[in-house]
Amino acid sequence: MKGTFGRTVKLGISSLLLHKLRSLLTTLGVLFGTSSVIAMLAIGEGASEEAQEQIRQLGSNNVILRSVKPREDFATGASQSVRVLSYGLTEDDLGRISDTFPGVARVVPVREIYEEVRYSDRALNPRVMATLPVYREVTGRVVSEGRFLTDQDELGVSNVCVLSYDAARKLFPVSSPIGEQVKIGADYYTCVGVTLDHVRQQADSAGAGKSTAEVFIPLETGRKWYGSMQVKLRAGSREMEEVELHEIVVEVEDPINVEMVANACREMLSRNHKQGDYEIVVPLELLMRAEETKRIFNIVLGSIASISLLVGGIGIMNVMLATVTERTREIGIRRALGAKRRHIVAQFLVECVVLSVGGGLLGVALGLATPLVVEHYAEMRTIITPTAPLLAFLISSGVGVLFGIYPAWRAATMDPVEALRHE
Amino acid sequence: MTDSNSKPVAELVGVVREYRMGTNLVRALDDFSFTFGRGEYWAVMGSSGSGKSTLLNVLGCIDRPSQGDYLIDGISTKSLDDDQLSEVRGRKLGFVFQSYNLIPQLNVLENIMVPLFYQDDPPADGEERARKLAERVGLSQRLDHKPTELSGGQQQRVAIARALVNHPALILADEATGNLDSATALEILALFDELHAEGRTIVLVTHEPDVGERAQHVLRLKDGKIESVRRGQNSAAGARA
Numbered sequence: 001m002k003g004t005f006g007r008t009v010k011l012g013i014s015s016l017l018l019h020k021l022r023s024l025l026t027t028l029g030v031l032f033g034t035s036s037v038i039a040m041l042a043i044g045e046g047a048s049e050e051a052q053e054q055i056r057q058l059g060s061n062n063v064i065l066r067s068v069k070p071r072e073d074f075a076t077g078a079s080q081s082v083r084v085l086s087y088g089l090t091e092d093d094l095g096r097i098s099d100t101f102p103g104v105a106r107v108v109p110v111r112e113i114y115e116e117v118r119y120s121d122r123a124l125n126p127r128v129m130a131t132l133p134v135y136r137e138v139t140g141r142v143v144s145e146g147r148f149l150t151d152q153d154e155l156g157v158s159n160v161c162v163l164s165y166d167a168a169r170k171l172f173p174v175s176s177p178i179g180e181q182v183k184i185g186a187d188y189y190t191c192v193g194v195t196l197d198h199v200r201q202q203a204d205s206a207g208a209g210k211s212t213a214e215v216f217i218p219l220e221t222g223r224k225w226y227g228s229m230q231v232k233l234r235a236g237s238r239e240m241e242e243v244e245l246h247e248i249v250v251e252v253e254d255p256i257n258v259e260m261v262a263n264a265c266r267e268m269l270s271r272n273h274k275q276g277d278y279e280i281v282v283p284l285e286l287l288m289r290a291e292e293t294k295r296i297f298n299i300v301l302g303s304i305a306s307i308s309l310l311v312g313g314i315g316i317m318n319v320m321l322a323t324v325t326e327r328t329r330e331i332g333i334r335r336a337l338g339a340k341r342r343h344i345v346a347q348f349l350v351e352c353v354v355l356s357v358g359g360g361l362l363g364v365a366l367g368l369a370t371p372l373v374v375e376h377y378a379e380m381r382t383i384i385t386p387t388a389p390l391l392a393f394l395i396s397s398g399v400g401v402l403f404g405i406y407p408a409w410r411a412a413t414m415d416p417v418e419a420l421r422h423e
Numbered sequence: 424m425t426d427s428n429s430k431p432v433a434e435l436v437g438v439v440r441e442y443r444m445g446t447n448l449v450r451a452l453d454d455f456s457f458t459f460g461r462g463e464y465w466a467v468m469g470s471s472g473s474g475k476s477t478l479l480n481v482l483g484c485i486d487r488p489s490q491g492d493y494l495i496d497g498i499s500t501k502s503l504d505d506d507q508l509s510e511v512r513g514r515k516l517g518f519v520f521q522s523y524n525l526i527p528q529l530n531v532l533e534n535i536m537v538p539l540f541y542q543d544d545p546p547a548d549g550e551e552r553a554r555k556l557a558e559r560v561g562l563s564q565r566l567d568h569k570p571t572e573l574s575g576g577q578q579q580r581v582a583i584a585r586a587l588v589n590h591p592a593l594i595l596a597d598e599a600t601g602n603l604d605s606a607t608a609l610e611i612l613a614l615f616d617e618l619h620a621e622g623r624t625i626v627l628v629t630h631e632p633d634v635g636e637r638a639q640h641v642l643r644l645k646d647g648k649i650e651s652v653r654r655g656q657n658s659a660a661g662a663r664a
Contacts, residue, residue, distance in 0.1 A: 007540065014528045333524045336485050337585070338513020338541040340506045416485040420520075 012350040015327075026319045027359035029312030030396045034363025037305035037392040038384065039370035044301055046371070046381035048294040055290060057198055058283040059139055061105075061255055063262045065089055065248040065269065069241075070277045084229075087277035088243040093269065097250055101264055103257035108135045110247035111222050114230050115185035117215055119171040126167045126213035128184060129246075130222025138251045139198070146178045146193030153192075153218040160218065161189040167213035168194045182215075187225060189217060258284045305392075313399035316355055320348060320407035331411050332419025341412040348408035349401065356400025363396060364389045430497065432592050432624045433459040433482055437491035440477050440647075451477035452488070453647040459593070459626060464619040466638035467628045474647040476597070479628050483595050484512045496592040513541045517586030521598035523578040525570040531557060531581050532566040538589045549588070556584035560614065576607035583614060594618065596627040600634055612637055 016023040058064060067088030091109075098107040113128040135141070136148040144165065153160050161182055168177045168191075177191040197212040228244050252261045262282045269278050324331070331344055368389060371382035440452040451474045459465055459482075469475045480486035481493055484500060487508075492501045495515050500508060517538075518524075525534045535553040539545045546552070557563050560580035562573075570578055579599065586594055596615070600608035612634065619625055619639065627638060635641050643650040 004540070011528065018528055329524070330526055333520075333526060334537070334541070335509065336483065336512060336518050337538045338509050338589075340509040340541060342506075343541055417480050420485070420524075 008346050008350050009354065011347065012354050016351055016354060022319060023355060026316055027355050027362065029315035030309065030356050030359030030399065031312075031363040031366065033305070033308035033312040034360050034392045034396045035365075035367035035370060036308055037301075037395075038364065038367025038388050039374070040301045040305065041298075041388045042367075042371035042382040042384045043374060043380060044294075044297050045383040045385060046375075048290060048297065049383055050381045051290050052287060052294075055283045055286045057140065058281065058286075059249070059251070060284045060287055061252050061258065062138065062283060063250040063252065063258065063265055064281040064283070065093070065250065065265060066279045066281065067243050067246050068277055068279050070275045084240040084242060086242040087275065089245040089248055089269075089273075089278060091244055093272065094245060094248055096268060097248065097265065101250075101261060103253050103261055104250055105253040106134055106138055106251040108132050108138050108249040108251070109219065109245045110135065110249065111219065111226075111228075111244075112246040113184065113217070113222055113226050115226075117167070117171065118183040119177075119180065122171050124167060124170050124213055126164070126215050128215045128217065130217050130219045130226075132219050135216070135249070136195070138249050141198060142196040144194050144196050145176065146191075148193055148195065149216055149218050154220055157220045157224055158218060159187060159189045159221060160192045162193040162195060162216040163191060164195050164212060164214035165197045167215055170213060184215065184217065185225075255284065258282065306395075309395055309399050312359065312396070313356075313403040316352055316400060317403035317407060319355075320352055320404060321410070323351070324348060324407045324411040327411075328414065328419045328422040331414055332416050332422065335414075335416040336420060344412040345408045348411050349404045352400045352404025352408070353397060356404075357393075357397050360393045360396030360400075364393050367392065430461060431458045431494075432461050432463075432496055433626075434494040435481070435488075435491065436494070438481060438488040438493060439490040440474075440481060440486065441489045450647050452481065455491070455647065455649070457642070457649065459624060461624055462619075462622045464615070464625045464639040465627065466635040466641045467626060467644065468630060468632075468635045468641060469644035469650065470630070472646075473644040473650075475628050475644050477647075478644065479595055479597055479626070482593065482626060483516055483518060484508050509541070510543055513538050514589055515592045517589065517591035517594040519579070519582050519586050519594065519596040519599045521601040523570070523575070523582045523602075525578055525581055525585075527570055530567045530569055531562055531573070534570065534581055535584045535588050537585060542589070552588055553584070556587055557581075560584045574607075575603050576610060579603065579607075579611055580614070583611070587618075592624065594623055594625045596625065598629055599627065600629070600631070608634075 069085065070087050094107060094109050097104060108131060111130040113130060115128055117124045117126055117128065129135075131149070133149045133151055133154060136143065141148070143162075146162070148162055149160065152158070161184065163171070163177055163182070171177065171182065172180065177194060180191050181188045182191050183189075195214070195216075198214070229240060229242050250261060250265065252258045259282070262280060262285070265280055269280070334344065334347075368384060371384060374380055375382050435455055435457045438452050438455040439450065442449045442451055453474075455474075455478070467475045467478060477486065481488055482495075484493075484495065487500070492499055494500070495511060498511065498515075500511065503511065526537060529537070532550070532553055535556055536549050539549040539552075554563065554566070557566055560583055562577060562580055562584070565573065565577070570581070573581065579602075583599075586596075599615075600611050603611060615625060615627065616637070625638075627634070629635055640655060641651075641653045643652075
């Protein structure tokens with residue numbers, strides 16, 4: 001019996017090579033099926049991973065309240081040239097949340113300052129945030145150089161600032177910003193630290209580009225120099241905005257209570273802000289929704305994948321049935337020379353498996369290459385999990401066996417007399 | 424009727440083979456009993472529809488009698504299943520077909536070895552046997568040629584080598600010279616004479632009288648029955664005492 005299997009495989013390959021083009025075309029179905037499974041899974045995995053990371057960066061223990069400018073019709077009646085728009089979260093909201101809400105660990109207020117940031121001849125419009133030192137911990141900012149804001153800065157109302165890496169890179173392309181004097185609006189601030197960039201949530205459409213440039217200053221300093229009234233220059237008109245707090249980050253002690261706190265915030269805000277000048281972002285809810293979306297996505301991808309592999313398998317079966325008919329005489333000869341049914345089954349099954357495994361291997365190669373290309377040209381993140389190519393390969397080989405069984409059985413059960421008479 | 428001084432190679436006992444053609448039942452072999460003795464060289468002749476092909480198929484174990492029994496080398500085939508019957512074909516029989524029937528993907532050496540592939544316990548010296556047979560039929564220089572690269576006569580020589588590789592009890596030839604020109608046909612028939620001289624048992628189906636004349640004995644069929652049996656000692660001396 002030794003060498004029988006090797007010989008069967010060799011024979012199968014040489015039979016397939018007899019019809020090179022046909023064999024190649026047959027493998028294409030499996031090839032594209034396999035590769036599209038891998039590529040789709042990699043791209044889907046990458047996209048959902050990216051979304052989840054953005055959400056996670058917001059802090060899954062946090063509930064984020066934001067001031068939103070109400071729709072214009074609330075401000076009608078004000079004069080066209082100068083108007084004061086008053087909206088948003090207030091210090092009272094902050095107090096209520098931190099004093100009365102159970103399960104809340106820390107509450108961090110954020111004020112945004114609409115000022116340009118300059119150093120030497122370089123200017124930047126980053127998101128300037130006046131906030132407390134705990135902001136770093138609550139939102140998971142990482143300090144890469146120097147330090148973050150401290151309580152001393154807060155108590156001393158110091159003119160210090162911390163730059164995000166993106167802001168630091170743009171203002172100080174070659175040197176370190178630590179200790180340098182940065183001009184925010186009309187005042188000078190000593191730069192004391194640099195944080196790593198933070199991917200901002202896409203829904204946060206705060207403005208120009210997807211800049212991650214951020215500048216942090218102490219909350220008190222911001223309050224002292226800029227008050228709550230800010231002037232925004234806008235296409236010829238001056239617009240006054242009065243916003244006490246732009247953002248309140250509520251950190252919840254236990255993730256179980258996130259939803260409860262979020263609902264409490266919703267209720268409180270809907271009572272006190274009839275004009276709807278706020279929004280609530282609950283990263284945990286977004287995360288759960290994203291995971292649900294991913295699950296559905298994977299089911300859809302899985303079905304598409306199985307359909308494409310099914311089509312590939314049918315292609316193989318179709319060609320093998322034609323091959324069996326075409327080689328009826330050969331089957332008759334082999335049977336007359338002593339081949340048992342199992343030999344004939346093995347012969348055709350091996351051909352199917354060689355076709356599908358060949359297609360599967362090429363498909364895995366193509367499937368691994370496609371995400372790289374996509375990543376390079378479409379700037380999308382892709383993640384190839386090790387199970388995806390393995391799974392795709394195993395399924396494609398299985399498809400070969402499954403769809404080869406019927407043609408092989410047909411070949412094996414032919415009447416030798418009839419088969420020999422076949423022209 | 425049996426050749427008394429040797430055990431029969433193939434024995435048909437009351438064989439009936441019926442086919443259904445549409446609504447008609449056709450008896451291709453009708454209560455057919457006959458014995459082919461060891462070392463005999465038979466030509467089976469008859470017009471088309473006489474049942475000679477069916478006889479050959481039954482002798483070759485690729486067709487089964489509807490009734491009766493067929494014994495090959497003393498083995499009753501009546502109760503054998505498909506696998507066992509295949510094994511009998513692989514061990515006891517050698518086939519030579521009219522259209523050679525070599526396997527196109529395989530080269531000469533591999534084609535000769537095919538019957539050995541399928542034996543349950545293939546001999547270890549298969550390749551050696553195949554080389555010797557190739558040499559014997561004059562094709563030792565063409566072992567790695569594919570069938571399409573050979574002439575008809577050469578292909579039939581490969582087929583004869585293939586029919587010998589498993590040391591069969593019975594060699595069956597179906598119009599083995601039908602596709603060959605007369606000179607080549609004579610060469611092939613000379614090869615059969617040689618095999619007969621070596622003591623091999625050969626049954627050759629033909630409708631050509633010239634070919635039939637060269638055989639030791641002639642069996643004529645008509646309507647699935649024996650029309651005549653002509654025993655002779657003329658050809659191929661030495662096989663019979």
